[in-house]
Amino acid sequence: MSSLSREKLLEMFTWLLRLRRMEEKCIELALSGMVPGWLHSYLGQEAVSVGVVLHLRREDYITGTHRSRGHDLVKGVDLKRYVAEILGRKDGPCFGRGGEMHLADKEVGAMGASGIVGGIVSTAVGLGFAAKYKGEDRVSVTFFGDGASNQGTFHECLNLATVWKLPVLFVCENNGWAEFSPQGKVMCVENVAARAAAYGLPGITVDGDDVEAVYQAAGEAIARIRHGDGPILLECKTHRWLGHYVGDPQKYRMPQEVEGVRQFDPLMRFESKLLKEGILTEEMIRETGEKVRHEVNEAIEFGKNSPFPEPQDMFKFVYAEEGAAK
Amino acid sequence: MKEIRYVRAITEALDEEIARDEKVFLIGEDIGRGEGIFNTHRGLLAKYGDKRVKDTPISESAFMGLALGAAMAGLRPVVDILFMDFLTVCMDPLINHIAKARYMFGGQYTMPITITASTGAGLGAGPHHSQCLEAWFAHIPGLKVVMPSTPYDVKGLLKSAIRDDNPVLFLYDKTIIAVKGEIPEEEYLVPLGKADIKREGTDVTVVAVSKMVTQALMAADKLAAEGISIEVIDPRTISPLDMETIISSVKKTSKLVIVHEAVKKFGIGAEIAATVVEEAMDYLDAPIKRVGAPFTPVPISPPEEKAYIPSADQIIEAVKEIAS
């Protein structure tokens, strides 16, 4: 039996479902050609966002990647504005400028994401630095992939954050694929967490498709960090269901592997477990499904109906206007 | 008024701004204990402590990115990169993230980040410690680039840069740090984006940048003796560039020479020349001349390096070619 409260477990289940339904709809939008650029699907990795971000306060910071679909939503970005953003519309929190890869909503502490692999890990270090500088007990969490752990800046950041004992949680979502390359071809360590040893910070590996395990590990890590014990590297082993982007033919992947990863489905695993434990009933699943479907459909409609910026709007925000700083 | 060295003007500006605003902090390699490789940060660690003056590991990429996060959270980082050449190892955080953060995130953030770095050949420091790469950064929307030539401008511009809500690259020339100049006793600012006419003249406009301003002024003295009067304009800020002052001078003299220490090809001289032709071609009475370094890396060997750096004589030669 789970040690977590029934309410917490149901909240986690609802978020897993919401992220799943949302992602399915976003993929439909991408396939219909409405999403500018790419859509880097998050299908299959939802347990990481849910398990980590549910621990965070509104004032805590997160930064993400090109594949950060779940984190921002769990952190509190409005679903409707979220869809508007990935469609490049005015009502997005970034005015349609961020799109799918560079979404930020400062108001809820979703500080930004980067289209450059590993590019924004250092930003999270800076956010943690600012919290410490100001004497706040905020925590800064940065999500990145196994691919980013091969970037030099990642190593610089682990070292610097550890040297200065900054309140940063480094969350590696290890889905086994760095764009088109399998982990085994580009790294000689099995666990990214092992890299922490080189810099003197704790490195932990958990089953990233088990939302409870992630929640458990992240909870302990965040508590220690908030207490002032310095940064931690948390590696969540998960699976990327689709290609690097929606529409990727994945010729570099074996069909059995592509099929096989679905057995790790974090949503189904959690749902069956809760059903078995009597926390969830078929009736509740239907009701939650209905509620989530409604929310998601509303968000999609809102996004599609949100106006595009005007071409001349492109000149906004290149530089700060007088008095722009708050 | 008081007399002060170029490098001390940097220290005074940092000192005053760090004292003025608790959101300002200094970060970089060897700026605390080491007080900066050119002594730019003298006494600041002792005065403000290691919360405000941060010595970093040799990890430019990490601490440049850190500045971005710190700025997002409302701080005003002043990052020191020692040699401008080292900016190449932290281009991603600077160009892809800091310069674009306000834009890409739809105006949610301001980026009050100042980056100080040294430019200039002349010390035998060679290809990795002497480059003038200002044109790269002036080409990036979202960044501002400052290159002062006098102690007065150093102090006033650096203070303005730190108070600016945009990322500003403050490039000082390491070979003129001992040059003395007068500055007011009381506090003052020099606005970004405003050129300064360092010497008025009537026959040829000479736009000179950073250390080349000194060379242009030397050239002006020699040319004056031969009856040629040049007007020396120091843009002081490369981006945004005060084309208005340059163009109004060209309208007066009808002739233009542009001097920078950076390699002439694709340098900011090309941008200035192109803009003058676009906006004031009908005022030109002669071809525009550019004086810049040759298209080679910066050599170490003294005779080569001396020949590499543009000189007053080259400026004189260029002026004479078009001053009929």
Add this chain to the structure above:
Amino acid sequence: MITVTMPKLGLTMKEGTIVEWHKKEGDAVQKGETLFVLETEKVSYEVEAPEAGVLGKIVAQVGDVVPVGGVIAYILQPGETPAAIPGQAGAAAAPAAAPATAEAPAAEALEKVKISPLARRIAEEHNINMLAIKGTGPEGRIVKEDVLKAIEEAKAAPAPAPVPAAPPVAVPAPPPPTVEAEEELRPLSSMRKVIAERMTETFTVPHFYLTIEVDTTELGKLRQALLPAVEAKTGVRLTVTDLLIKVVARSLEENPSINCQYADGSVRLFKRIDIGLVTSVEGGLIVPVIRQANKKTLAEISKTRSELAQKARDRKLVREEMTGSTFTVSNLGMFGIDQFSALLQPPESAILAVGATVDKPVARDGQVVIRPMMTLTLSIDHRVLDGVAGANFLQSLKRYIESPGLLLL
């Protein structure tokens, strides 16, 4: 209002003399109607009205020498009155040494003046003729000071007399052309008109024809051998015509008397060998000129010929590219014509008509063999050339065509 100015009829033309006016002030003119005739050192030329209207004012009278771009007349358009005519137009008709304040010279010539942008702007503002200023800047460039000096000089010179305004005139509607039933009256295109006039002119020239048959076996082999090399060098497929132009150029060098024109009681012998090539275009013929053909390599001829032909088809040829040939070649071989006589291109005194290459039985060393044969017909102006001269020229062609290796000598 249309300002009629002195046209630039060639690269070197600087001025022209008005020799005859076909219209007088107040006359209605149709577009394309001849207004006046001018003469340069090279040609006389009928200038047509660029638009319909009323000839409001003649500025340049018969005998006046007008610089290129100088004003000659004004044509008023419907609704316009002579009040619109500029009062100081007379300056344009000034003789050779025009003062610096002359009317705007041809834009083309002005663009080529070596002058600083500032000096150009000042000259334009003060209506100074840049062509008349001597530059003192680097490499002779006209600079500000030169223009200021010219302005001073112009001020010192007396102002041109004002021209009295002409009385107002009404513009009558053009008379409708009469056309019978079952007929269609189509106006000739301007190219067709030129062809019509020139071909009529040909018949004022006493001329005759000489024909010869040549064996093209060797020429054909040479072409096959050179094709890839020429194509690799120029991107153009070497044609029989290209080889013929080379052969003709060489033969003209050897027979300089053919390379001439009858010129009103004299014969003009050319040292340059510029070969015109009759080129068919939609609606007529154009004769682009391959300059200095004798000094060009085969690849250069091929490339030039190809470029000119393309320009001819695109109607992009400029006047310089279709005037001044000293000899012309017309090849109808590719259209399956075995033999024909071409009409002279006056004032040239000879033209070569080239027929198709056809396999024919010929006697060689007492045997009948099949050889590719081509017929060449030379038309010549009998006022300046006789049969023997023409025959020598054709023999020369035959020698080079049948033994093209001689071209290397």
